[in-house]
Amino acid sequence: MDPLEIARWQFGITTVYHFWMVPLTLGLGPIVAIFQTLWVRTGNPQYLRMTKFWGKLYLINFIMGVATGIVQEFQFGMAWSEYSRFVGDVFGAPLAMEGLLAFFFESTFLGLWIFGWDRLPKKLHLASLWIAVIGSIISAFFIIVANSWMQHPVGVELVDGRPVLVDIWAVLTNNTALTAYSHTLFGALGVGAAFLIGIGWYQLWQRRKDGIDTVDASGRVVVGERLDVPGRDRADHGVWLKSLRIGAVVAILGFGGVAITGDLQAKLMFDQQPMKMAAAEAACQDGTSFSILALGDVGAKDCSQVVGVFEVPGLLSFLAHGDFTTEIKGVNTLVPEYQEKYGTTTADGTTVNYVPVMAVTYWGFRLMIGFGALAAFAAVVALWLTRKGTVPRSKGIMRLALLGILAPFAANSAGWIFTEMGRQPFVVAPNPNPSGVDGVFMFTASAVSSTATAGELLFSLISLTLVYGALMVVEVTLLVKFVRGGVAGVMPPDDTPADDDTDVLAFAY
């Protein structure tokens, strides 16, 4: 087997997996911090319960992001040492900054928050969560800066064929990074919000199923309580309704932001990586139409079998340039341009295929938008259906709401798979247009460690995949357990706030 292919599969699997945990951390973190802020400011115990419940889910997920994040940093050197040597002057800096300026804050202050209940003064305890959450948001910035440099290399000069950093400010304010960063953050809010909607829905449904909450003739909720079931008092209803409706509003804001930033990103990408956008459209010929559905083999290398079934004339030009007439270059026009600029073979003489796998880019792009739109629509529907204070008794709709949690995850994964696969055959993409530093590029095939054997890579690919798979089962099992436990699971009824005489910790592992 070819070590390059194994290394690529490994990077893909570990990155997509890592990026299931990360958007949930990024999205749920600020939401929990806002809940705790509301509690500290109003003293309303509902917000304390919300902080504790969503905070617990946040932590169960957070640790998986930490554990799988180290793999990402290590495998550049382990499996992609030629890449590391080539980009080291530029690429390591944002990673080191992430550690020093973000991840230390995040980890240290989250430790303070977890164990600081009843031990730190309330406001300091709240501040430690905010610092951790802001740390995670800054951390994402540096990682996106590093990735965006691979999409649009800036701030460097070529010295002996190797990029050398000359302007860190240009790297940090790379327009590709700023749009990708905002797009990622809004997408993450969508993930966190879908969690609130789905789980809040389930809890409200459970209260109705158990006959605790009922509705009157006008459909308005009549809140009840069952004191024999832990946590099911009257205030419990508000915990879930508030969570759900706040989640729906956050989701709508998030997806609105995703659409706006996504549009900005696409306009840049038409300029910076025209091949990626042509491949996203499976656009073989030049044209102005946006493809809604294409049939045939969009993966065919020569473009001969792609048949546009349903296209919106002018829309593609509008997305790229804001008018309806500018022709967008298709794959067949771009390939000769790329060949002229970047050659027809790699350093070791292999012929370069400049067209990304179009089945992946075409469908990845559409799944991203489709799942995002679906999640946004679901949030609006959720807001409407809960306007009278609870959810319908239908088990089917409850299941849909839970299933809806997956939609923004899928949109996030599809978007990243699209943008990373769309950059191929490059690991560092050249910019045919002059906004980047021209001539700075690297083929993925040249980036892999020349010493890595198929055996080593298979060992890590298989062991990591198995461990990741098993841990996914464990994480989901734990999440389900705490979701079903509701508030009582995170705040047992006998859990009176520690008074000053006792030495028992408020929280311990």
Next chain:
Amino acid sequence: MELLPTIWFIAIAALWIGYLLLEGFDLGVGMHMLVSGRTEGQRRVMLNTIGPVWDGNEVWLLTAGAATFAAFPFWYASLFSTLYIPLVLVLLGLIFRAVGIEYRGKGNSQRWLTFWTWAIGLGSFVSAFGVGAALALTTTGLPIDADGNRVGGPFAWLTPYAVLGGLAVIGFCLVHAAVFLGLKTDGSVRERSRAFVVAAGPFALLPIVAWVLAVQFMSGSVVTWAIVVVAVVAILFGYLNARRGREGLAFIGVAAFLVAGAASIFAAVYPVVLPSTIDHAFDLTISNAASGDYTLGVMTWVTAFGLPLVLLYQGYTYWVFRKRLSETHLPEAHPVEPAVVR
């Protein structure tokens, strides 16, 4: 002498020393949970001494790795690709350990607790071994050619020095953690930890002493031998105080030993960052492995601003959680049941 690469050599040495100093006791506590903990209560006390701080400590490893990437990309690329297999083991160990620390207390069954105890203990053991092997090899040499690429197969790294370094870090972590537990706990864990240091400490530290001496005989100077003397004094100070039950001083002694011992190693190999065992002409040094001065300059500013802050707030968390822990302080684990009408 080249100023910026030298500063970064020192910075990376400091990050590795910080990592061993802080995560040293985390990894050791993990191993002690498996080998020294006799009851669930003891194991929980141990786990909770590192509960609030372990994640912040682990960031030292991440930052050491990323700083090596940023400042010495050729060192990073050669070391990490050559040590592919041991680093996979480190990663798997760290994954199990991290998840174990967070998840162990979220279940009650005996099977759940036992599984995660093993995950934490074995994960700590394996990652300590791998980190030790990597550090020992970057200070004693790896078979790399003129391009910095490994000569030989996936196990070309597996030399006596790799094993020595692995055992050195494992042994150090066990002693360091026992001294730490003596300082941070009360009751049976405190007693047992003290007994461990007194009885097993000298033997557990033999490999790390051997590593320090081996590097000195290879490339030491008068200055680095002087640092070794400091390390020896520190560990004797620490051990004698451990025997007398003065836990704070014992901890200072062991910590100073680590700092001086590791500093003597890094100082001895300077300016080489990765010696080649094939030909010293292929050695990676601070000159031929470093990034440009602009990058190093930027990173120097970032570190000069960031690292003191890190020390400040990490120090603060140790202050917040300074109280000794014993079994009476631990809240009872409660089961999480579905909130449904049965």
